Amino acid sequence: MEPVFHPVEHLESIFGPAINRVSTDHGIPVLHVNTNQILPITRYIHGNEKLRGTLSLLWAVDRRPRDLRYELWYLFTLCEHKDWLIVSTDLLGDERLYESITPKIHAANWYEREIRDMFGLIAQGHPDLRRLVRHNHWPKGVHPLHKNFPWNSVLQWRQPPGSVDGHFIHGEGVFEVPVGPIHAGIIEPGHFRFTVAGEPIMHLDLQHFWKHRGVEKLFEEQTLSDGVVLADRISGDTTFGHSLTYCQAVESLMDIHVPRRARYLRSLFLELERLHNHIGDVGGICNDTAYALAHAHCSRLKERVMQLNDHLTGSRFLRGVNCVGGVGIDPPAVQLSDTVTELERIEKDFSELEQIIAVNASLIDRFENTGILKKQTAWDHGVVGVVGRASGIDRDLRRDRPFAAYDELSVRVAGSINGDVRARVQVRMAEIHESIRLIGEIQRTLPDGPLKGSRQVVPDPGAWALSAVEGWRGEIVYFLMAGEHEGIHRCKVRDPSFVNWPAIQLAVIGNIIPDFPLINKSFSLSYAGNDL
Amino acid sequence: MFKILKKSFKTGIVTGQYPPAPSGQKFSVAPTAQKKAELFRRSLTIREVDTGSCNACEMEMNALANPVYDIERLGIHIAASPRHADALVVTGPVTVNMEGPLKDVFKTTPNPKLVIALGDCAINCGIFKGSYAVTGPVDQHIPVDVRIPGCPPRPAEIIEALTELRKGETTFTRWFRKISGEP
Structure with missing residues (x-):
């Protein structure tokens, strides 16, 4: 029998003295290393055949006033067992520089730019250190997540100086097409800058964070x-996903045992959220090919699901349902069985629609081979969620790192290898059916019992927890560090959109601009969750 | 083709199949706003501007256009450009990055125009009040005529508010009442 492979022991045997200390917190190994060793170690974790770690989160913590230091944390998800591994380093005193890992691990690109904006820590060797969150009109030296930066400082909007800061391609017949921040439809603001020669897109430059x-x-x-009230309002369409991730982090800090009934109900609501968003997206994608019929039917079905949400919880977006320790709403059994009956009707309705969509040649023509995101590109950029699964990245936290009641439910994970718009539509359609099946299963096996667990400990300042949930878009990750008097010292929020936006820049290359709305909708990313 | 028709016949008309807005809270629209809206009684074109909302308000605005609410039946259209709009619907607290674009949009919208602040954030910044990245509610930057509270307001509530806005006497009905000798 082959000996069991221990990632931490393996790394210790290779890097030995470079690793100062290994600790384990909530079952997650943390390697404390020197700042100059970050690049070789992370590169090894990313590239080694046995580890194959993807960067899931990179964040900084300002430890003032307690300690005069910054901490950098790198969270990796190891491909083989979906285990987490954290590499952490300290920047002591006035140290502001560290080595960038972006040239080797592309997924770190936006994280390092974000850390530079929010903390003023500079990643040396980063290929593109333009401002990300702070637009050009922000004054110099403003780093909002510094502990000595007051949360209610007043920043005045000023006319941005000079030209737009972007990557440009010059040449005969090369045109630039700026779009946004205010778009034609009812969507959120973001600035897209296309460089085209003739029809195909040569380059797309994103400027986001308008809604920061x-x-x-x-x-x-x-x-x-x-x-939790704030977590509810990070991204409206993922209200439940975000509040669930936040609550799980707090529960892990306070050592709260969530009762089984509450965990089942959380899964139920999470699937309802997935359902209304996926149905809406299938319609939206069809609408972007001007197929209004499918859009009308889908938005009608989506409305039915949202009315169900309203009926069950009193909120169309499932707001205020989660609370620390469990859920605040206990729908009666009759309502739940009515919900399942209604969902069965919706599924039948949707299946008929699927048949209509599947045979529409002009629709399929627009979908196929449009906006291809290759598996390697998706892996390099750590793409998650529906987009990742459509490109052959077989990851779903509901199966890989079960939370809520998913350890007792078996989730069939949809996937595709084509990575085009059609693949993303197919994955969404498969997930719609799977969600309805899961809701039925939850309704049949819903256990009785209390709805809320009580807390066991008061977290010490500096105690931390990580939490991840497979929202409808993909992995939502929260890092939460407790502060004094049960306050929050640091809360790092990562919506899947933050990871998937950079990938869209690569998926559009070679496509024509009229296909961009289609590709964008097939990614269906949040601006609010990205901009924070 | 047959399948499509069959589906449409089977579905029937779904417009209006939504629960009414919770009664009790009536939307009061200022008479000055009603007066301004006189011109847009039969046709109101809206441009939606998101200045930092959590996108729930956008989803409800989008829902207004679905077959269930179908606001086109009330003569309300969504325009793709502020230059085509009679009214701006603004959602979200105004972030420091969106303040400039919001003012630009207001400038490019032709007069006469209405500004509708949709949702709690647009009215009083909601939970984001005081943040370094938020420069204040909408009325701090552009004059607001109508406020529709809620987090987010339901589509039925938005419809009710827009109906209320376009109620009351117009110059024509006043004149007609005068010449017909009604009290």
Whole structure:
């Protein structure tokens, strides 16, 4: 029999003295290393055949006032067992420089730019250190997540100086097409800058963070149990996913045991959220090919699901359902069985629609081979969720790192290898059926019992927890560090959109601009969740 | 083709199949706003501007256009450009990055125009109040005529508010009442 492979022991045997200390917290191994060793170690974790770690999160923590230091944390998901592994390093005193890992691990690109904007820590050797969150009109030296930056500082909007900061391609017949921040439809603001020669897109430059509201700073003003209200409002379409991830992090800090009934109900609501968004997206994608019929039917079905949400919880977006320790709403059994009956009707309705969509040649013509995201590209950029699964990245937290009641439910994970718009539509359609099946299963096996667990411990300042949930878009990850008096010292929020936006820049290359809305909708990313 | 028709016949008309807006809270629209809206009684073209909302308000605005609410039946259209709009619907607290674009949009919208602040965030910044990245509610930057509260307001509530906005007497009905001798 082959000996069991221990990633940490393996790394220790190779890097030995470079690793200062290994600790384990909540079952997650943390390697504390020197700053100059970050690049070789992370590169090894990313590239080694046995480890194959993808960067899932990269964040910084300002430890003032307690300690005069910054911490950098790198969270990797190891491909083989889907285990987590953290590499952490300290920047002591006035140290502001560290080595960039972006040239070797592309997924770190936006994270390092974000850390530079929010903390003023500079990743040396980063290929593109333009401002990301702070637009050009922000004053110099403003780093909102510094502990000595007041959360309610007043920043005045000023006319941005000079030209737009972007990557440009010059040459005869090369044109630039700026789009946004305010778009033609009812969508969120973002600026897209296309470079085209003739019809095909040569390059797309994204400028986001128009909607940056300072969510992570606002979290630091909340107590652990009150933060859920803010988590509810990070991205409206993922209300339940975000609040669930937040609640799980707090529960892990306070050592709360969530009762079984509450865990089942959480899965139920998460699937309802997945359902209304996926149905809406299938319609939206069809609408972007001007197929209004499918859009009308899908938005009608989506409305039915949202009315179901309203009927069950009193909120069309499932707001205020989650609370720390469990759920605040207990729908009666009759309502749940009615919901399942209604969902069966919706599924039948949707299946008929699928048949109509599947035989529409002009629709398939637009879908096929449009916006291809290759598996290697998706892996390099750590793409998650529906987009990743459509490109052959077989990852789904519901199966790989079960949360809520998914350890007792078996989830059939949809996937494809084509990576085009059609693949993303197919994955969504498969997930719609799977969600309805799961809701039926939850309704049949829903256990009785209390809805809320009570807390066991008061978290020490500096205690931390990580939490991840497979929302309808993909993996939502929260890092939560407790502060004084049950406050929050640091809350890092990562919506899957933050990871998937950079990938869209690569998926559009070679496509024509009229196909961009289609590709964008097939990714269906949040601007609010990305901008925070 | 047959399948499509069959599906449409089977589905029938779904418009209006939604629960009414919770009664009790009536939307009061200022008479000045009603007066301004006189011109747009029969046709109101809306441009939606998101200045930092969590996108729930956008989803409800999108829902207005679905077959269940179908606001086109009330003569309300969604325009693709502020230059075609009679009314701006603004959602979200105004972020420091969106303040400039919001003012630009207001400038490019032709007069006369209405500004509708949709959702709690647009009215008073909601939970994001005071943040360094938020520069204040919509009325701090552009004059607001109508406020529709809610987090987010339901589509039925938005419809009710828009109907309320376009109620009351117009110059024509006043004149007609005068010449017909009604009290």
